[in-house]
């Protein structure tokens with residue numbers, strides 16, 4: 001999926017719906033094209049607008065000025081909000097998104113909501129677990145709450161990857177992980193990017209300012 005941000009400015013101000021949009025702008029005149037299959041990292045100081053940027057791409061918020069286009073279409077204008085469903089969004093502490101009794105049920109949740117046949121659900125959950133390197137037989141019946149930090153994160157990512165998004169957005173995915181888990185998470189993201197062609201957009205805080 002190709003993502004285009006055209007001259008975007010964004011303000012959280014309530015008056016932003018008026019024309020012209022009201023300052024203060026968190027983001028001003030952002031223009032960027034992210035091509036299918038790219039892996040892009042975004043770094044910036046705390047409060048610089050990284051999470052706001054990601055939320056614009058996911059469609060949680062709409063730009064005050066400018067437009068977002070996914071595969072050449074503006075979902076806010078063309079009533080094609082389903083385009084945003086193709087954007088997988090992983091929050092800073094994705095383990096907070098875990099809720100089911102077993103890892104399997106957690107990952108299967110989105111597929112069940114889409115009313116897939118159970119054989120198909122199983123095949124897809126298995127593939128998603130393999131993609132995040134959680135052994136299917138070892139982990140499928142375990143409680144997601146009894147996993148290590150890195151395993152929880154991988155289980156949460158599997159729950160998004162299983163829906164086969166064209167884009168994977170991660171907001172500071174390595175926060176709170178040790179060096180080894182960070183490395184393994186990055187290996188994983190690179191692999192999914194390379195082998196499945198998923199566009200990956202992730203945010204890191206910038207430690208040098």
Ligand SMILES: Nc1ncnc2c1ncn2[C@@H]1O[C@H](COP(=O)(O)OP(=O)(O)OP(=O)(O)O)[C@@H](O)[C@H]1O
Pocket residue numbers: 012026044045046047048049050051052053205
């Ligand atoms: N819902 C909101 N309402 C009003 N202002 C907000 C809201 N969310 C964020 N802001 C403000 O917008 C600015 C950018 O916030 P944002 O969360 O995008 O920064 P960030 O770069 O992700 O920071 P961090 O590295 O700390 O996560 C900050 O000044 C923040 O206070």
Ligand SMILES: [Mg+2]
Pocket residue numbers: 050051052171
């Ligand atoms: Mg943030």
